[in-house]
Structure formats: C-alpha cells, structure tokens
Amino acid sequence: MSIVETAKAAAQGLVQGAMAKLVPLAPDSWIPGGVPDPLIARKHGLIGSPVSRLDGALKVKGGARFAAEFVFDDMTYAALAYATVPRGRIAAIDSTATEAAPGVVLVMTHLNAPRMKTPGVFGSSPTAVGPADLPILQDDRVHWNGQPIAVVLAETQEQADHAASLLRFTYDADPSTTTLTGAKADGIEQGLFMGEPLLNEIGDAAGALAAAPHRVDNLYRTPRHNHNPIEPHAATIAWVDGGLIVHDASQMVTQQAQTIADVFDLDTDQVRLTSPYVGGGFGSKGLWDHQILGAAAAKLAGRPVRITLSREGVYRVVGGRTLTEQRVALGAKADGTLDAIIHTGLSVMTPHNNMPEPFILGTRAAYAAPNITLQVNVAKMNMLANTFM
Template identity: 50%
Template sequence: MTRLQNAIVGGVRAVLGHVPASWLPGGTPDPLIDKRVALGGQQSRVDGPDKVRGAARFAAEVPMEGLLYAAFVHSTIARGKIAELDISAAQAAPGVALVMTYQNAPRMSVPPPIGMTNLKAAGNHTLPIMQDAEIRWNGQVVAVILAETREQADHAATLVRVRYDAMAARTRFEEGKASAYTPESILVERNRLDKGDARRKFAEAACKVDAVYTTPWENHNPIEPHAATIVWREGKLIVHDATQMVHGTAGSLAKIFGLKAGDVHVSSPYVGGGFGAKGLWDHQILGAAAAKLTGRPVRVTLSRASMHRLVGGRTQTEQRVALAADADGKLKALLHQGYGVKPQHSVCDEGFSLTGRSLYASESFDIVQHYVDLDLLANSFMRGPGETPGTFAIECAMDELAHALGMDPIELRRINAASRDPVSGAPHSQNAMMEAYDLGAARIGWDRRTAEPGMRRDGEWLIGMGCATGTFPFTRMPGTSVRITIDAAGDAHVASAAHEMGMGTATVQRQHAADRLGLPLDRVTVTIGDSSLPFASFAGGSSQTASLAAAISAASGKLAVQLMRMAGNDTPLAGLKPGEVEFADGGLRSVEDPARHESFASILGRAGRHELSVVGESGAPLEILKYAMHSTSAIFCELRVSNVTGEIRVDRLVGAFDCGRILNAKTAASQFKGGMIMGLGMALTEETLLDERTGRIMSTSLADYHVPVHLDVPDIDVLWTDIPDPRTPLGARGIGEIGTTGVAAALANAVFNATGKRVRDLPLTLDKLI
C-alpha cells in the first residue's frame, strides 16, 4: 500500500473500528451505470426555488431571542506579546454586553486538526486561541466585542487600545527559503521521489527546458461570508454554521470545550460557497466562548477584511520544472522541485509536487518540495489544492518543451500520455484523457492555431491559442453513512450529514435514490447538513458524490433484505431471496418474473408498520489499492493581447473533461464552468498582497482583491467523455475541482502563442507583457 492508502484505511478503522472483508476492490460495474432513469438528466436543483424566494435560511439568518452581535479586534503585528490592553472605553460604549480577551476567555483546548485519520475533526491550525498574550500572526484576534447590534459592536471595536512588545517576525518568502524544511511526506505520500536517475538523463537528453514558475498567495472569497449563530442550552452547544465539515466541526468543538460528542449540535443546511474555506477557524470558537460567558446567543458574521485575516487560502509557490525529451518528444526526465509557505502550525499540505507523478510516462523522476515556515496565517485548502498551482508549472513547461521541439502541444501530450500510473505501475481504473483532447480541440478549432507565436492579429490585438491538461485524483471518504426511510405511503426519505454548497448534492442524490429504489423523483426527499444525521465526512477533495452514492447503494441493499423479511410468505415475492428481487415501480419485483411485484406501501401495511429505516455506510475506498484513479481534462483558450497596453481579453474557454459518468448534466456544467472561472481569476487577477515588513495582508476587500466579474468571463464551452469508471459508485468520479486545474496554464500558453512572451509568474497582469 502507498502511504495515502494506508492513511485512508487507517481512517476507516478510526471511524468504524474495522475494515470488512467485503470491502475489497471489485471489478463489477454498478448496474445503475446502464439502468438509469433520473440520473444523467437535466434536473434543476431542488434547493433553487427556496434560494430564489429567500426561503433558504443561511447561518447568519437563524432568528434567536436576545441575540448579541460579535466584532473582532485584530492584532497589528506579526509576532510578539500584548503588553497593555485597554478595553475600558469599549466596555462603556452603547449596547456593549461583553469584551472578551485572553484575560477572561474560558479555557479552551487546541483545535484537533483535520486529517484522513481523524474525520471528526476540522481544525485548520494547532495554535491556542485567546489563551495567552502571545501574538503569532498579523490579524490574530485580540478582543471580541459583543453588543446589541452589529453597528454597536463594530464601533466599540475601534475603541480598544492595544500596546505590543513586538518581536522580530519571519514574513519574507525569499529569506525564509534559506531555512525551509523538507517534510517526509506530502498529503501522506512520500515527499521525495527519485526514480530512474533523472539528473543524469536530463543532462544527456537531446532537448530540454528548465524554468521557474511562481504563483501568489490567494484568498477565499465565497459569496456568503463566514458566519455562525451560536447558543448554549442546558450545557449543550448549538451552532448554526456555514461549514463544509458538519461532523468535523461538531467533533472539534466538543474537544475544545471538553464536551461529550452528543452535546454539540451543528446545523448547516445551506452554504453560500465553500471551496475549502468553510472549515473550523477561530471565529466559531471565539463566538462559542463568548456566548458561554454571556449566557446569550451570539452571531458572528465576518467582514471581508476579517475573512482575509482569519481564514487561510492557497499558499504562495515557487516551482522549478525541468523536462528532458528525445528528438521524438518522448520524456526522458521530469524534475519538479519547489517551495511553498506552510507555517508549522498549519495542517494543510499544498501538494503541488504530486501533479507530475500521474500525468506523463517519463523514464525518470526527481520530485521534492520544501516548506517555508513564516509568522503568517495558516494556509488552507482551496479548490484543487496542490493540483491547481502544480498544473500551472507542469503544463507551462510542457508547452515550452513542445515549442522547443517544434511539435504541436497536443501531440507532445499524446506521445507521453501514461497508459498506467507512471510511478507505481498500477493500471488506470479508466482513462480517456486524449479523447478529451480530441473533443476540446475540435470544439475550439485548434487547426486555426499557428505554431509560430505572434502571427495572428486583428489591429492592435495579437491573437493566440493555448491548451493544458487538468488533473485531480479520485477520492471516496470512508464511513460516510446514509439513512433511507420508507414511509407508509411508500415514499422514500434520504438523510445524511452531507453538505450543500451550491454544487447540487441533494439534487443528484435524490436522482440516485429514485433510480436505485425504482421511484419517481417526486416521491423522494433528501435531508442533509445536520450533525444529528448519519455521519458524513467533509465536502472536499471532490469526494462527496461518490461517498454518498456508495452509502445509498449499501443502504438500498439492506433495505431489500429488511423488506423481504417483513413481507413474509403472504406475498407475490414469497420464496425469493433478496438477490433475486429488484426495486421497481415503487416496490420490489422478481428479476426473473416481473409480474411478481409488491409495493413498499403494501409490505409495510400488512406488517402494521408506519415506516422502515436502514442505514448504509460507504465503506473503505479500497479500489484505490489496486487502480490509479484520476479525473483529467483538456483545457483550451483563445485570447487576444493588446500590443499597446498589454491588456488580455479572453475570447473563448473550452473544457473537455474525462470524469467518469456524468450524473446530472445541468449541475455538472455549472460546476465545470464555475471551476474554470475560478481558474480564470487565478490566471489574470487574483493575488493576496502582503506587506512583508509587517506581515499585514493589504488586499482585504473585493476592491483590492480582484475576482472575475461578468464582463471578465468569456464564452465557456464544456464537454465530457461520459465514459463510466467501472471501479466507482455509479461509474462517476468527482468534478468539483477538475474544472480549475489546468486553466491558468492554458491562458499562459495562449499568451505565449499570441505574443511570443513567456510569463511564468501569476497573475498574468499587463505590466508583465508591455
């Protein structure tokens, strides 16, 4: 087993206590791959009408009597101690009920870190929170103000006076590289990969490229700011949170406050965008602590500025990629080395160096990454963590190699596309990357591209085309559970503590349950987003759909057994075994003789039961022990660059995806386009601006941190191969992150084709082109 596989199996044991022998890797495709009614269609999201009407209640909209509003005072130094803290004016301000500092905060344990072996944790860093006078980053909360209104709390926060004893802080990336540390593992995979004597083969190769690519620190900006409404009732903690880690947040808060797991209830039915940001950060913990002190409910709603100071994002990276090939373009050596920022207290690995291990069949590899430990906010997961900055470097380098060889960039990728995992030799579960390239090239009209840069123009505009590969691994989280309840009318109710962040989770699982149980869509309901429901892992790593699909499949199998037992002998199904029946027409029927059928309502009615409930678990993703499992994409871009101002205007983006079976064409297209727009922002505008003298983040609003808006977004086409993966539930793999990976490289490569200028430093701002 690889380290990642060991970690996943370890996580299963941690959650479930054992790994059943029945969860071994199989090769039989899910029968619903080919027997689908609702799945695969253009179903609208079930939560759409409530959101349009304003009936969907988000975390900052839960009404409570006696509610207090929180505001934060942030530190203005990166390292040191609080020498003097004057809160008297704030305490005397109108409406203020409490000012909480390290001097009166309740005792709290360090947040347990999120990880594969601790699926009931959600902490993003391992620092004490408001337990002492020490300052560990610029932006750390030094005081919490609770007042009767948000305006009163914000005003009182301006009245707090703090004097610090500042210490020398490590805030400069270039200086930090000299003392960077090299972890043994990255995301539990061995960090250093040295295979096939890559340095010698690089030196001897006929053609080679060797360059450094950089990506900036990026911040999350979901449309819904981080928020929580918190109350203590009879010693129990109730949190209405904007989280993509319901059970992890509940489990972490229980540890922090010394509570039993059942004494924390987290509800999060709707989340207005997560992208990796909506985990457990200081604001929920501080809100719960302040609510405990006052005995009143508290609402925490972070401003954009507070979000940038308290919620980590994508780390800055510096990556050297060196590629060597023979005269025919066959890769002889792939070297990928670099630096990222990861403070020792951060728990997130930005595994950019993992990208090149799976895409191309190089004869040799030399891969390692290092981390710079700075006195900054902990970095965290951001859509396509690792692969998003990693594909920028690898795919730009592939374009540079193609140009050096005088070869079409698609042809170079075709020559080197891996037929098996290039490192382990494991077979692919399913891979059609080059079919995706064929689809995308035809759609964008790749034959119009000129190999020589700068040859196409329209007045002052230089026109170019570029392509790049995107990749993201398949993941299915262990222990995810679903409860299916059949009521007296024969309708099905599906429940799990899963998450809806805008990607259509409830919609797709409703479709799945309807097909699985032989019911029309209007007879299936789905409830998610509450820690009182059966366990579900975090919504991340493009893992949730496959995890829930496996759990629904397991639950339906249990349901068939229970229904057959309940039916007894006085039924058309008498004498049949569970394996000899199937769900159809609102009940069970014989596979061999479909006329032998009985409805759910009839079975329950004869048994005198009002309902029947079963719980199914997803099981361990042991398919990854045998197969290499990645989704891939081919991203294409056509753009123009002004030879006067350097302005870039993107005319078209095309994404062709190989992600297994697509379960809902409408929600999938939305996910792909949203991911590509996020990649567009990474390529052209997004950059967190840090004052390295003080460690202060300067770009703390949407006026300073630029995300794409409507006029920035070009025509986007999305296509997919729709080839089912026989090793996954429903034949599907995750699609949440694959849309972002590869986009920045495709734009950078198109800029080179337009101008002949190779920009290796994101974002691609006009000052780098004029």
C-alpha cells in the same frame, strides 16, 4: 525545528497517512456520525437530462437559510479585533472607549475568556479539524498578523463593528519571519502531505534532462491565494440547557462538532452543528477561530451570538493557498515524447500545522516519463495556517 516539534509533525503525519488509507475503505457506519446518503438510493436514471436541484426553488425564492440568517431570541452580534504584529505578546489593552460605546454587551479578551482546551489540529486524530496547534484566546501570545485577539458583542452588527474599532493594543514584538528569503535562511525541510513525503524519484531525471535534445527549464513563483466564498464565513451560536447549538457553513460537520465538543469539554451529543447550505467553500468551510470565539463569547455573555466575518476577517482568519517557488524542467526526445520530468520547489507554511501546498500531485497523476523527480520542500513563516484550496 525542535525535537518536540519534529515529534509532533511525525505523529501528525502518521495519523494523516493512516486516515488517507483507511477512510476510503471504511463503511459509512464506521465514520463518526456517518450514515449512508439516502439520495444514493434514488437512482432516477436521468443522467444528461435537465433535473431541478432539490434546493433550487428554496434558493431562488430566498427561503434557504444560510449560517448568518438563523435567529435566536435576545441575540447579540460579534466583531473581532486582530493583531497587527506577526509575533510577540500583548502588553496592554485599552478597552475603555469600547466598553462605553453604544450597545456594547461584552468585550472578551484573553484576560476574561472562558478556559478552553486547544482544538486538535487537523490530522492529529480522525476527528480533529482544528486549524493549528494553538490555544484560542487563552494567553497573551501573538502568532500571526491578523490573529483574533478580542471579541466585542453588541446589540447590532454596526455597534459591534464600531466598538471593536476603538480597542487599542500595545505589543511587545518578538523576532519574526515574514519573508521568503528569511524563511529560506531559517532552514528548509522535506514536505509531508497526509502523512506521506512529497517526493517521487524514478530513474535519473537530471541525467536524462541533460542529454535530452529538447529542453524546457524554468522557475515559477506563485503568490498567496485567499479564499473568497460568495457566503463569507459565519456562525449563529447559542448555549441551550448546557449544550451548544452552532448553525454554521461547514464541509466537515461531524468532525467539526467533535472538535468543538473537545474544546469546551462537552460530550459529543451536547454539540449540535447544522449546515444545511454552504455558499461556496472550496475547502475553506471548516473550523477556524471565529466559531470557537463566538461560542466562548456566548457562554460568557449568557446570550446567543451571530459572528460574521467581513472580507477582511476572512483574509485574516481563514487560511488559503500559500506562496510557492517551483522549478519545472522537461526533457523531450526528437519526436516530442517526454524522457525527463523534474517538478520541484518550495512551499511555505506556519510552524503550527502541517499543510504545505502539494503542487506536485497534478504532475504525478497526469504525466508519464521514464525519468521523474518530484519534490516539495517547506520553509516556515509566522503566518496564518494554510488549508485546502
């Protein structure tokens, strides 16, 4: 890691640490856009009784509009094209067949995209929720296999999907790290989560384990996990009177609106983001490239845009839980009481955000022993950014 990267990671960690301590203590009115939830005052006293959900009737009757069900006049439909190399640059783009395809309104690449600021990466400020510290469609660089590198707008979704499939890209590939072995060879660092080192040491866990009459000591490997919400990620977007309207499925409405405002150099009150319903999130319904790309394409085309990720799109654009290697070692006394706990291992992440898998948190919270060592180290791959899961 370079000196600049180390400094960026340290600064991000400091902000995340401060947020983790202050946000739970802050009144609602101190949070940007925050007001107390009015439902808090409705103490019905019916805990344990069958109470209908306030939105239940709308959902079962089909009256609840999700992000991809809002409609604007003269709306277009978006499809994305994705990079197929893990690192490098786009040397050439052939969009001739795409531009001639039926119904095509716009082909947007880094060559004609509006100039936008890089979204603030999650944790770099109290309102920053960008997925990575990378510009979006502003240059020819590729940082992971699956990075969106073009947007096609058309009169129907089927036309947009077909036209996007006709795009052809030529790459100049750079050396990349895409295996765990390669990531380990590049170097391992202490992991941070929300500004705090993922490290706890109490007593002499190694010594207690060696002396314990009963021991379990195993290495476990977990694969990467992708988010699969019932409602795939989508947004319906329009520019109206110089402001931006985004109908989205978001678990971080206020912060996401602010980050988008910063990207397009808008005032906070010029971005209106609605999220009346979220059809499954589990930490994944936040700001990713597709909302910003949809807003940029709508601005360039001068027409509203609906952008809906396919399942492939979710896997390529939306982060998940990274792969891990974990050692779990337990030392117990003759009566079964734990005398030593060692839970250590490795999490893999992109160089462009600070979101390792904090797999020791459950152990830290749930188990007690006089001798404990918990630690998460990290290695870097050229990959999609991780997120909560």
